[in-house]
Amino acid sequence: MSAFSITRRVEFGDTDMAGIMHFSNFFRFMEVAESDFLRSLGLCVSWVENGVKWGFPRVSAACDYAKPAKFQDVLTVAVNVEKVGKKSVSYSFAFSNQHGEALATGRITSVFCRATGSEQIEALEIPPHIRAKLEGQP
Amino acid sequence: MSAFSITRRVEFGDTDMAGIMHFSNFFRFMEVAESDFLRSLGLCVSWVENGVKWGFPRVSAACDYAKPAKFQDVLTVAVNVEKVGKKSVSYSFAFSNQHGEALATGRITSVFCRATGSEQIEALEIPPHIRAKLEGQP
Amino acid sequence: MSAFSITRRVEFGDTDMAGIMHFSNFFRFMEVAESDFLRSLGLCVSWVENGVKWGFPRVSAACDYAKPAKFQDVLTVAVNVEKVGKKSVSYSFAFSNQHGEALATGRITSVFCRATGSEQIEALEIPPHIRAKLEGQP
Amino acid sequence: MSAFSITRRVEFGDTDMAGIMHFSNFFRFMEVAESDFLRSLGLCVSWVENGVKWGFPRVSAACDYAKPAKFQDVLTVAVNVEKVGKKSVSYSFAFSNQHGEALATGRITSVFCRATGSEQIEALEIPPHIRAKLEGQP
Numbered sequence: 432m433s434a435f436s437i438t439r440r441v442e443f444g445d446t447d448m449a450g451i452m453h454f455s456n457f458f459r460f461m462e463v464a465e466s467d468f469l470r471s472l473g474l475c476v477s478w479v480e481n482g483v484k485w486g487f488p489r490v491s492a493a494c495d496y497a498k499p500a501k502f503q504d505v506l507t508v509a510v511n512v513e514k515v516g517k518k519s520v521s522y523s524f525a526f527s528n529q530h531g532e533a534l535a536t537g538r539i540t541s542v543f544c545r546a547t548g549s550e551q552i553e554a555l556e557i558p559p560h561i562r563a564k565l566e567g568q569p
Numbered sequence: 570m571s572a573f574s575i576t577r578r579v580e581f582g583d584t585d586m587a588g589i590m591h592f593s594n595f596f597r598f599m600e601v602a603e604s605d606f607l608r609s610l611g612l613c614v615s616w617v618e619n620g621v622k623w624g625f626p627r628v629s630a631a632c633d634y635a636k637p638a639k640f641q642d643v644l645t646v647a648v649n650v651e652k653v654g655k656k657s658v659s660y661s662f663a664f665s666n667q668h669g670e671a672l673a674t675g676r677i678t679s680v681f682c683r684a685t686g687s688e689q690i691e692a693l694e695i696p697p698h699i700r701a702k703l704e705g706q707p
Numbered sequence: 708m709s710a711f712s713i714t715r716r717v718e719f720g721d722t723d724m725a726g727i728m729h730f731s732n733f734f735r736f737m738e739v740a741e742s743d744f745l746r747s748l749g750l751c752v753s754w755v756e757n758g759v760k761w762g763f764p765r766v767s768a769a770c771d772y773a774k775p776a777k778f779q780d781v782l783t784v785a786v787n788v789e790k791v792g793k794k795s796v797s798y799s800f801a802f803s804n805q806h807g808e809a810l811a812t813g814r815i816t817s818v819f820c821r822a823t824g825s826e827q828i829e830a831l832e833i834p835p836h837i838r839a840k841l842e843g844q845p
Numbered sequence: 846m847s848a849f850s851i852t853r854r855v856e857f858g859d860t861d862m863a864g865i866m867h868f869s870n871f872f873r874f875m876e877v878a879e880s881d882f883l884r885s886l887g888l889c890v891s892w893v894e895n896g897v898k899w900g901f902p903r904v905s906a907a908c909d910y911a912k913p914a915k916f917q918d919v920l921t922v923a924v925n926v927e928k929v930g931k932k933s934v935s936y937s938f939a940f941s942n943q944h945g946e947a948l949a950t951g952r953i954t955s956v957f958c959r960a961t962g963s964e965q966i967e968a969l970e971i972p973p974h975i976r977a978k979l980e981g982q983p
Contacts, residue, residue, distance in 0.1 A: 443742055443752055444735050444869060446862035448916055449615060453858050454627045455600070458593040459720050466719055470779075476719055477587060477778070489592045493631035499690075502753070502862055503746075552637075581880055581890055582731060582873050584724035586778055591720050597858050604857055608917075614857055615916070640724055640891070641884075725891060730903045731872040738869070753863060765868045769907035775966075828913075 434567060435468045436509040441500050451499035458492055461524045461537045464508040468522075472564040476541075487541035488552065490519065494537040504528045515565045518542055518554045572705060573606045574647040579638050589637035596630055599662045599675045602646040606660075610702040614679075625679035626690065628657065632675040636666075643667045653703045656680055656692045710843060711744045712785040717776050727775035734768055737800045737813045740784040744798075748840040752817075763817035764828065766795065770813040780804045791841045794818055794830045848981060849882045850923040855914050865913035872906055875938045875951045878922040882936075886978040890955075901955035902966065904933065908951040918942045929979045932956055932968045 439460055447453040466476050469487070477486035500506055506526055513521040524537035543557045557565070577598055585591040604614050607625070615624035638644055644664055651659040662675035681695045695703070715736055723729040742752050745763070753762035776782055782802055789797040800813035819833045833841070853874055861867040880890050883901070891900035914920055920940055927935040938951035957971045971979070 442735070442739050443861060444738050444867050447857060448860035448862065448864045449622075449624065449626060450862045451626075454630055455593050455596040455858060458596060459718070462593070462720050463718050475779075484587075486587065488587060488589075488637075489634060491631070491633045492592055493629070495629045496627060499626075503751075580873070580877050581723060582729050582876050585719060586722035586724065586726045588724045593720060597856070600858050601856050613917075641889075725898075725900065725902065727902075730906055731869050731876070734869040734872060760863075762863065764863060764865075764913075765910060767907070767909045768868055769905070771905045772903060775902075 434511070435464075435471060436507050437464045437467050438505050438507050439463060441502055441504045441506060443502060446502050449499075451501055452504075454494070454496060457494045457496070457500075457526065457535055457537060460506060460508055460526070461492070461494070461522075461539055464510045464524055465522060465539060465541070468510045474561060474564060484546035486544055486546075487520070488544055489539055489541050491540045492538070494535055496535045498528075498532055498534045500526070500528060500534050506534070512565055512567065513538070515557065515562055517556055520557070520565050572649070573602075573609060574645050575602045575605050576643050576645050577601060579640055579642045579644060581640060584640050587637075589639055590642075592632070592634060595632045595634070595638075595664065595673055595675060598644065598646055598664070599630070599632075599660075599677055602648045602662055603660060603677060603679070606648045612699060612702060622684035624682055624684075625658070626682055627677055627679050629678045630676070632673055634673045636670055636672045638664070638666065638672050644672070650703055650705070651676070653695065653700055655694055658695070658703050710787070711740075711747060712783050713740045713743050714781050714783050715739060717778055717780045717782060719778060722778050725775075727777055728780075730770070730772060733770045733772070733776075733802065733811055733813060736782060736784055736802070737768070737770075737798075737815055740786045740800055741798060741815060741817070744786045750837060750840060760822035762820055762822075763796070764820055765815055765817050767816045768814070770811055772811045774804075774808055774810045776802070776804060776810050782810070788841055788843070789814070791833065791838055793832055796833070796841050848925070849878075849885060850921050851878045851881050852919050852921050853877060855916055855918045855920060857916060860916050863913075865915055866918075868908070868910060871908045871910070871914075871940065871949055871951060874920060874922055874940070875906070875908075875936075875953055878924045878938055879936060879953060879955070882924045888975060888978060898960035900958055900960075901934070902958055903953055903955050905954045906952070908949055910949045912942075912946055912948045914940070914942065914948050920948070926979055926981065927952070929971065929976055931970055934971070934979050 441452050445452050445456045509525040511523045519542045521540040526535040542554045544552045579590050583590050583594045647663040649661045657680045659678040664673040680692045682690045717728050721728050721732045785801040787799045795818045797816040802811040818830045820828045855866050859866050859870045923939040925937045933956045935954040940949040956968045958966045
């Protein structure tokens with residue numbers, strides 16, 4: 432069962448000449464769901480603390496498409512935390528439309544990182560207080 | 570060995586606030602590589618013939634990110650046909666930058682379809698002359 | 708005074724490496740505001756009726772930027788119908804953030820059109836019942 | 846007469862359900878033309894020098910659309926420097942397709958800026974050596 436979901440409308444600019452949402456925009460919708468999920472936990476995909484940039488850049492993203500999403504469809508994107516690893520977190524995303532039809536399933540794995548210098552990013556162990564939130568511990 | 574590749578520059582609008590190419594834009598680059606590959610064979614991702622719409626909508630897409638792509642990087646995207654199934658074709662995409670560094674690896678599976686009516690799409694067996702081209706037969 | 712407005716959050720993917728919303732995305736936000744405004748009137752930016760495609764393609768779009776929109780800002784986009792011409796409608800859009808700061812002002816002019824054949828579009832006079840709605844007549 | 850132009854193909858992902866390039870993507874094409882033009886002069890839309898961020902953020906952008914750009918069209922975008930002001934530079938952009946048809950005309954005004962602190966940007970007078978390049982002085 433999903434602990435978190437968002438809804439988002441397919442806008443005209445999200446479609447392509449096939450008359451359906453362009454396949455790349457499912458990843459943008461996943462990002463919105465991921466961001467809103469993190470925000471609901473008091474976390475963020477990217478932030479600055481004591482002059483250091485922290486965040487969760489993605490190391491993998493995937494989507495399987497079953498049915499097209501159409502202009503003006505209001506999609507529900509349900510987020511599940513699949514795994515909290517030492518340095519990474521993996522989500523799955525279930526897309527459905529306003530008729531309850533399953534449209535697509537996505538996956539994103541993000542790594543906890545800090546930017547060191549202007550050009551380097553370094554993966555770090557997820558601190559306990561962030562891990563607890565991601566794991567849904569009260 | 571890759572039979573086909575494109576180069577494409579990372580534009581300002583392709584970046585995000587992390588200072589690197591947004592992860593969703595790797596899928597747009599893959600699409601350009603797929604389209605150019607099909608065009609090089611005299612095929613297309615979408616076309617109309619005798620009033621019927623034909624094309625190769627995607628049923629899955631994935632990307633693994635190893636290193637970030639930066640503003641003004643000129644990326645090479647090498648395309649390989651991994652498998653030509655009965656109704657689908659699977660590609661892999663290898664991203665590298667102008668320094669020869671491997672950045673990411675992607676995969677797309679597209680299904681040969683025709684649009685029947687304004688709302689329905691139907692998967693079909695890939696015809697022999699298209700299959701031969703995708704398989705690189707002379 | 709504005710008769711209609713929407714709110715929309717600046718997502719991570721809307722930003723660029725300058726750390727602010729990419730200037731082109733203001734046009735996407737305007738489109739959402741325009742679409743929602745038309746929907747609130749029972750109209751649409753694009754629809755099919757009796758097998759004919761109707762819609763309001765844009766003939767001009769402009770934006771003046773005063774202050775940047777930042778990641779996670781919740782923007783209000785207020786829509787005003789500036790002019791309903793014989794065949795076109797012009798909107799203005801006022802962008803502000805959650806602090807009430809004015810960020811940008813946009814303008815779009817759309818023309819009432821039908822698609823004739825697969826390749827041609829033809830501008831038409833706006834019918835009285837659509838004109839009345841756009842002009843806010845009860 | 847235009848001193849500089851680029852060509853760029855309309856990709857599948859640049860189109861919308863009307864079957865033509867989405868109006869917002871003309872601004873992305875203008876940005877590519879602006880960036881390439883600046884690069885041809887040894888300049889950039891955004892760079893870091895001595896730890897300070899410099900660049901040319903846009904203060905206004907506009908486009909008038911005459912004919913649609915279609916999938917696979919190869920657009921020529923000709924850039925003209927319309928005016929080099931004290932702190933700003935204004936460009937015009939003329940879009941045409943591979944048949945020589947004029948499609949659209951755009952305008953962008955960018956301001957010479959430096960980022961002071963993480964949140965502030967400050968407009969500055971364009972230095973003489975940059976002005977000379979923008980004005981096409983040898």
